[in-house]
Amino acid sequence: MSRPYQKRNVISEWRSTIEAAQTGDRQALDELVEGWLPLVYNVVGRALNGHADVDDVVQETMVRAVGSLGSLRDPDSFRSWLVAIAMRQIRDRARRRQPVQLDESAAQEAGDFAELTVLRLQLEGQRREVAEAVRWLDGEDRQLLALWWLEVAGELTRRELADAAGIGRRHAAVRVQRVKERLETARGIVRALDGACPGLRELTARFSGRPDSVWRKRLARHIRGCGYCGDTPEAVVPAERLLVGIALVPVPVGFTLSLAFGGKTAAAATAASVGWSAKAMAALTQPAVAVTAGATLVAGGAYVVTQPPDTPPRVTVPTASSTARTPSPALPATPTSTPAPSLSTTPSPTRKAGLYGTVVDAVEPAPDPNSVPGVLPHRPESGIISTWGAKAVMQHRGEAVTLSGQGYVLVRWQISPQSRPGALVMPTWTGLKGELFHVASGGGRRMDDTTGPDTTGMGSPATGYTVLPDGAQQMWQNEYFYLDGSVTLHQNERGADYGVIVFPSTWEAADKDVRTGPDQGAIRYGLVRDTGRDTAPVPQYVTRETPTDPATVAQRSRV
Helix, strand or coil: CCCCCCCCCCCHHHHHHHHHHHCCHHHHHHHCCCCHHHHHHHHHHHCCCCCCCCHHHHHHHHEEEEHHHCCCCHHHHHHHHHHHHHHHCCCCCHHHHCCCHHHHHHHHCCCCCCCHHHHHHHHCCCHHHHHHHHHCCCCCHHHHHHHHHHHHHHCCHHHHHHHHHHHCCHHHHHHHHHHHHHHHHHHHHHHHHHCCCCCHHHHHCCCCCCCHHHHHHHHHHHCCCHHHHHCCCCCCCCHHHHHCCCCCCCCCCCEECCCCEEEECCCHHHHHHHHHHHHHHHCCCCCCEEEECEEECCCCCEEECCCCCCCCCCCCCCCCCCCCCHHHHHHHHCCCCCCCCCCCCCCCCCCCCCCEECCCCCCCCCCCCCCCHHHHHCCCCCEEEEECHHHHHHHCCCCCEEEEEEEEEEEEEEEEECCCCCCCCCCEEEEEEEEEEEEEEEEEECCCCCEEEEEEECEEEEEEEEEECCCHHHHHHHEEEEEEEEEECCCCCCCCEEEEEEEECCHHHHHHHHHHHHHHCCCCEEECCCCCCCCEEECCCCCCCCCCCCCHCCCCCCC
């Protein structure tokens, strides 16, 4: 019976399985590989931050571990032995590749392990902040952090950390402390980029959004001298307290581990190394498939690890600021829609491009501040992947983010009339495959809500006003969309200064946001637009085409 790795399982509980695998027990080897693959995957994934080489390094680690299993003298040292192999493969990989090549390939990555950690473990608040801060660490720091993260989460001991790092325990303590200090600096950068400091906005005018050591130093220097960025609204919890009890990131569904040894299966190769009989060898190399709980051994060299379906990945999305504001006058309420009786649970990202949805031509009035929104229908979610990771901060014309999958997306608006008022060129959605709906608005206010005498989120007499195109819907602080397929969102700033931040989100986060009412510091409740059917409204400025100039997409969407 398979025993997936769990941190409550001390290594002594695996002694019999390890010993059986060393003597040629195929089921024990199956169990060993399946049970310890998640630990190796997390060590390598975090050390390389999800680089495309992660799968290769995991494979090399497991190949070497399986091939050398017979040489392991003390089964009780299996965990530190396995992690040490993983760390050697990580360092060997770094030596084989030139720094320039690493930087260029890293810049092309579509995702990273920080994003995967947030999505699969449903991290929120300061735990999410810690995961995202890992992006700002250098390679050597990430390697040690990968071990320390697992230590404080209860997956490794300090002795095993030191052994895997190839240093003494005293030296390990010093290096861990340095990494913790750099991690705290990186957390400050993540918090600052989430904020609205005018000075930081000016500093990052040419920032691509991809972390590197140069920008880490620039941003850290700014934060140290900035009262706005340095003033945290809540107590900062030490990273080690946040990481305690965090589970391993699950190995992706369908992850394939090919342990090929000259045409023999991994089990057969191990059998040869420990002296199995010819009869046992022959049985293992027959053209058959042996299936265990969670793993499949295929004769010929493929070891396919599968995972049972789990809950959809989720991200808890930060809400808008709850600072006190003066409510705007009540306006007629916009009717909300009721959900459909049922929804299909089958993903359809390759759906045919027929017309669907409702185009909203009339500009909506704001609902009354005390008007509670209707129920937000819960559409199927399998998760959204973003080419910018967990958060796309788009502040300049020409920036774009591609989203794919099935689930909810939050677009948060940042209007900056104090920098440059005037006519606003709206963001546009291009290259749509599948379906895209504009399902809800939240954040506690529309951007034209009154915040002072003649002052709204769109401007004031002192700064001037940001002006929307005729017929464009007035945006809220947070706009929610539902995607079933793929689409690219473009920042088309050409007149008025603005920015948008794009987060993969969840139905739960959207529903909570729109139900945050005035009694909690917001100006008004949110607005639900979704009907739960294909008659739900589509966004303005969306097309299935890929125009040379994204800003030319028509306002009325025909999708």
